[in-house]
Amino acid sequence: xxxxxxxxxxxxxxxxxxxxxxxxxxxxxxxxxxxxxxxxxxxxxxxxxxxxxxxxxxxxxxxxxxxxxxxxxxxxxxxxxxxxxxxxxxxxxxxxxxxxxxxxxxxxxxxxxxxxxxxxxxxxxxxxxxxxxxxxxxxxxxxxxxxxxxxxxxxxxxxxxxxxxxxxxxxxxxxxxxxxxxxxxxxxxxxxxxxxxxxxxxxxxxxxxxxxxxxxxxxxxxxxxxxxxxxxxxxxxxxxxxxxxxxxxxxxxxxxxxxxxxxxxxxxxxxxxxxxxxxxxxxxxxxxxxxxxxxxxxxxxxxxxxxxxxxxxxxxxxxxxxxxxxxxxxxxxxxxxxxxxxxxxxxxxxxxxxxxxxxxxxxxxxxxxxxxxxxxxxxxxxxxxxxxxxxxxxxxxxxxxxxxxxxxxxxxxxxxxxxxxxxxxxxxxxxxxxxxxxxxxxxxxxxxxxxxxxxxxxxxxxxxxxxxxxxxxxxxxxxxxxxxxxxxxxxxxxxxxxxxxxxxxxxxxxxxxxxxxxxxxxxxxxxxxxxxxxxxxxxxxxxxxxxxxxxxxxxxxxxxxxxxxxxxxxxxxxxxxxxxxxxxxxxxxxxxxxxxxxxxxxxxxxxxxxxxxxxxxxxxxxxxxxxxxxxxxxxxxxxxxxxxxxxxxxxxxxxxxxxxxxxxxxxxxxxxxxxxxxxxxxxxxxxxxxxxxxxxxxxxxxxxxxxxxx
Numbered sequence: 001x002x003x004x005x006x007x008x009x010x011x012x013x014x015x016x017x018x019x020x021x022x023x024x025x026x027x028x029x030x031x032x033x034x035x036x037x038x039x040x041x042x043x044x045x046x047x048x049x050x051x052x053x054x055x056x057x058x059x060x061x062x063x064x065x066x067x068x069x070x071x072x073x074x075x076x077x078x079x080x081x082x083x084x085x086x087x088x089x090x091x092x093x094x095x096x097x098x099x100x101x102x103x104x105x106x107x108x109x110x111x112x113x114x115x116x117x118x119x120x121x122x123x124x125x126x127x128x129x130x131x132x133x134x135x136x137x138x139x140x141x142x143x144x145x146x147x148x149x150x151x152x153x154x155x156x157x158x159x160x161x162x163x164x165x166x167x168x169x170x171x172x173x174x175x176x177x178x179x180x181x182x183x184x185x186x187x188x189x190x191x192x193x194x195x196x197x198x199x200x201x202x203x204x205x206x207x208x209x210x211x212x213x214x215x216x217x218x219x220x221x222x223x224x225x226x227x228x229x230x231x232x233x234x235x236x237x238x239x240x241x242x243x244x245x246x247x248x249x250x251x252x253x254x255x256x257x258x259x260x261x262x263x264x265x266x267x268x269x270x271x272x273x274x275x276x277x278x279x280x281x282x283x284x285x286x287x288x289x290x291x292x293x294x295x296x297x298x299x300x301x302x303x304x305x306x307x308x309x310x311x312x313x314x315x316x317x318x319x320x321x322x323x324x325x326x327x328x329x330x331x332x333x334x335x336x337x338x339x340x341x342x343x344x345x346x347x348x349x350x351x352x353x354x355x356x357x358x359x360x361x362x363x364x365x366x367x368x369x370x371x372x373x374x375x376x377x378x379x380x381x382x383x384x385x386x387x388x389x390x391x392x393x394x395x396x397x398x399x400x401x402x403x404x405x406x407x408x409x410x411x412x413x414x415x416x417x418x419x420x421x422x423x424x425x426x427x428x429x430x431x432x433x434x435x436x437x438x439x440x441x442x443x444x445x446x447x448x449x450x451x452x453x454x455x456x457x458x459x460x461x462x463x464x465x466x467x468x469x470x471x472x473x474x475x476x477x478x479x480x481x482x483x484x485x486x487x488x489x490x491x492x493x494x495x496x497x498x499x500x501x502x503x504x505x506x507x508x509x510x511x512x513x514x515x516x517x518x519x520x521x522x523x524x525x526x527x528x529x530x531x532x533x534x535x536x537x538x539x540x541x542x543x544x545x546x547x548x549x550x551x552x553x554x555x556x557x558x559x560x561x562x563x564x565x566x567x568x569x570x571x572x573x574x575x576x577x578x579x580x581x582x583x584x585x586x587x588x589x590x591x592x593x594x595x596x597x598x599x600x601x602x603x604x605x606x607x608x609x610x611x612x613x614x615x616x617x618x619x620x621x622x623x624x625x626x627x628x629x630x631x632x633x634x635x636x637x638x639x640x641x642x643x644x645x646x647x648x649x650x651x652x653x654x655x656x657x658x659x660x661x662x663x664x665x666x667x668x669x670x671x672x673x674x675x676x677x678x679x680x681x682x683x684x685x686x687x688x689x690x691x692x693x694x695x696x697x698x699x700x701x702x703x704x705x706x707x708x709x710x
Contacts, residue, residue: 119172384423458485
C-alpha cells in the first residue's frame, strides 16, 4: 500500500471533514423536520364527561338519589338497581369511536349490585349501553373500570343500537341493570372517554396466571377422579409381577353433550353420515333440539318434525350408548304452545270449564309424550323458562301451583327419567352473582320444593355474548348458591356467539373447566356443534365443511386429552397397579407372556379394586403354558436375586425375590397347565431337597467363578 505523507494529506482531510460535517448536520435537520411533520407521537384522545368536583348528575329516576360531595357523587337506591341518573349534554363523539369509557369510582359497604350500565342516547332516541362489573372492586377502595368494548361497539341498547349516532349524542346516563334486588350504592369520582386505555380482560380470570386455574385443577383432581387398583394373579391366585396392564378409558362418567337435530339422525340418508359420526364420537349425552317440544310433536311444524322421526332419533342415540334429555314438556308462554292451548288463551280470562280444559290438555300431553319415551330418556325438562313464559300459570286459579302438578304428571308418566326445570339469563350475567334473574330462579325452585314437587335437577342455560361473559370464580359463586337446594345441576344449553374465535376458544375452555371443577355440576351440553345445524352459526365448533374451529379444539383437548385416562403400566412386585383415573367406563387389558385378559370396569365414587386372574400359572416362567424343567432352569438362573425380580425371571410369588419359596411354588405346579387340574406332586423328598441344594450350590459356584475373572 502506498503511504501518503501527513504534509500532503492534512489540508485535504480538514476540508473534507468540514464539508461532511456540514452535510451531516443538514441531513440531521432534515430528518428532524420530517419526524416533526410526519412522525410526531399521536396525542391520546380523552374527554372527561364529569369529574364530579362539587357537581352531580342533572337528574335521577327510578328511586335513585344522589349525594354530591367535594370530589365525587354518591348514587344510591336502597331497594334495588332499577333506575339511574343522567346528564343532558350535547356531544359529538364521532372521533371517539375507538375509545372506551373510563370510570374512577368505589363501591360502598352497603352496595349489593355487581354491575351497572353506562348509556349514550342520540338525537333519534337510539341508545347504546356498556356494562361494567364492580364485583372485583374492594369495598371502600377507589378503583378504575374500563369498558370491554369501544364506543363503536355497544354491547346492548334500545332500538338500532349498533348504529348509534355518535355525532349527535344528547344524553349520557348511569343505569342500574334492572336485574338485582339488592341496594345500589356506588360513588363516582370521574367518568371519561379515552383511547389511551387498554381493553380489560374479556372476563375476570381470563389471565393465564389467574389463581383460579390452580384451584380448578385441585378440584378436578378431587371431584372427577378416583383411585383404581388392579391386582394381577395367576389361575391359582398367586400374584404376577411384571405384567403389562393397559388402562384405557372408553367413556366419561360426567355428561358431555349437545343439542342434536332429529332429522339428521332418524334414517340412513348418507348426507348426514358425518353428522352422525361426530355425534357418536364427541358426546355421551344429547338433547333433541326441537322435535320433543309440544307444537312440533303435534305436527304443527311440518314434515321435518314427526313423531316417528323423533322416535327413530332417540332410538339411534340409545343404540350409540348416548343418554338423551327430553326438551321440553311444558313451555308455558303463549308463543311456545300448540294451537289448541293458544285458542283457549285467546279468550282470557278463562272460566272454570276453560281452565279445566287447559289442565286436561297439558296432562294428556305429558302422559302422551313422556309415556311414549318411558325408559328411553335420562331426563326431561319438565318446565322451560318460567320467568318470561307465564301465560298458563297466569290464567289458572292455582297459579304457580300448576307447575307442581306438571312435575307429578311427569313422574307418573316416566318414573325413570329425572325431572328438571330449565331457565336462561342465570349465568350470562357479566359477572353478576346476585341478579334479579338468579333470585327469581332460586325462589321458583324453592317454591317447587316447598310444595313437594318431585324436582330432581336445575338446568342452567348458558347462551353468551361478548358483553355478558361471567368469569370462573363468579360461576362458582352462582353454582354454590343453587347447590344449597340439594338438587342435581346441569349446563343445558351452552354457546358463545362471537366472530372473535380466539376469545371464543378461551372462554369455552375456561367455562368448561369451571363447570367440570365444580362438584355440584353433573353434565354439560352445548346447544349445537356444527355451523349448518346451529341456531347461532358463529357459535359452532365445526365449520360448514367440518373443519374444526379453535373452540372445538379446546373442547377436544380438555374432554379427550387432559381429562382422559390412557395408561400403559406394569404390575408391581405384589402384582398390583395403582393409579388415579377419571371416573367413567374402562377397558383394562392385562398381558403376560402372551396370555391376555380383557376386563370391562366402571370407576366411580369410592374408587375400584379390580382383581384380574390370568389363565396361567405363576411358575410358568417361560410362558409356554406348562410348568416343567425349563421353568426350573429359569428359576435356577435367577436364584439369589434379592430385589426387582419379576415373574418371567423366576419370581413365582411376586415378592421381587427369587428364592426357595419360588421353587416350592414351581414344585407344586410342576406338570400342570392353567387349563388342567394341578398334578399330584409329592412333598419334597430327601432326593428333591438334595437336588435343590445342588442347584443352589451350582448357582453360587458359577457366580463365584465369574467374579474371580472380573
